[in-house]
Amino acid sequence: MARYTGPKSRIARKFGEGIFGADKVLSKKNYPPGQHGNNRRRKTSEYGVMLAEKQKAKYTYGVLEKQFRNLFEKAESAAGITGEILLQSLEAxxxxxxxxxxxxxxxxxxxxxxxxxxxxxxxxxxxxxxxxxxxxxxxxxxxxxxxxxxxxxxxxxxxxxxxxxxxxxxxxxxxxxxxTPERADIPENIKEHLIVELYSK
CATH class of the missing domain: 3.10.290.10 (RNA-binding S4 domain)
Structure with missing residues (x-):
């Protein structure tokens, strides 16, 4: 099955946090990877912010796009707050x-x-x-x-x-x-409402 097997520090630097756990590289280079990583002034669009949040959740839990979409659709059809249910499904x-x-x-x-x-x-x-x-x-x-x-x-x-x-x-x-864990107990730094907004567009 397709999984991301590339450099994890690169992904962690992209999001500016150790989503795969403690990372020595991140403490030294806390800026995005690439030639212009430390000098980027480009403002991220609203869509880009939402997309980045979804990508961060996928990388954090190691879930592929199709699986993630299926979990979202199940969360959306369940009673309750969609974003919370999505995270609870990932935790389970x-x-x-x-x-x-x-x-x-x-x-x-x-x-x-x-x-x-x-x-x-x-x-x-x-x-x-x-x-x-x-x-x-x-x-x-x-x-x-x-x-x-x-x-x-x-x-x-x-x-x-x-x-x-x-x-x-x-x-x-x-x-x-x-x-099932309460949202407040789940330690992951994920803004699930942005993922819900992204899929609702």
Whole structure:
């Protein structure tokens, strides 16, 4: 499946924030990439601002355009605030839950663990990163994968109380998806109302 595999620092510099996590390059070069990155005075159009916000959300969660559009359409047809529901749907993706539980250091690494059948949902192996985790379901590490170094290193010292909608059980290396997160609890710096405006044009 097509995924962005280019330089992540370049994308982070484009948006001016570490959307893939801590980034040493961003602290040294906090301006857009390219020949004129530090000297650009061009004003971004209203449409450009909305488009950039959508691109930022897509890169942050590692979702392709078609998947993102489908999630938006489902959020739009659901009762409630469309932008919030969109973010909540992205948070419920299995790869994101694995990342939030600290099983993987990044969402890309979480996608790889899911794809390689190291992750279970309610005791059954699920290898679809976009699988929507439902409240009450338990996401864990497959028994034979618990000794994997990448998982052990990621879990070491991870603060499991960061996200109030998740509950971690160290003894079984699994976490429970307690409920859909409130927008205020989702830490991502995404202006979802701009994405709604973009798709509404």
């Amino acid at each position: 993706r299995l790869d994101n839950v694995v990342f939030r539980l600290g099983i993987a250091p990044t969402r890309a690494a979480a996608r790889q663990l899911v794809g390689h059948k190291h992750i279970t949902v309610d005791g059954k192996v699920v290898n679809i990163p976009s699988y929507a985790v439902k409240p009450g379901q338990i996401v864990g590490v497959r028994e034979r994968s618990k000794s994997l170094e990448v998982i052990a290193n990621s879990l070491a010292g991870f603060n499991h109380s960061k996200y109030p909608w998740l509950e971690w059980d160290e003894s079984i290396k699994a976490g429970k998806y307690l409920h």
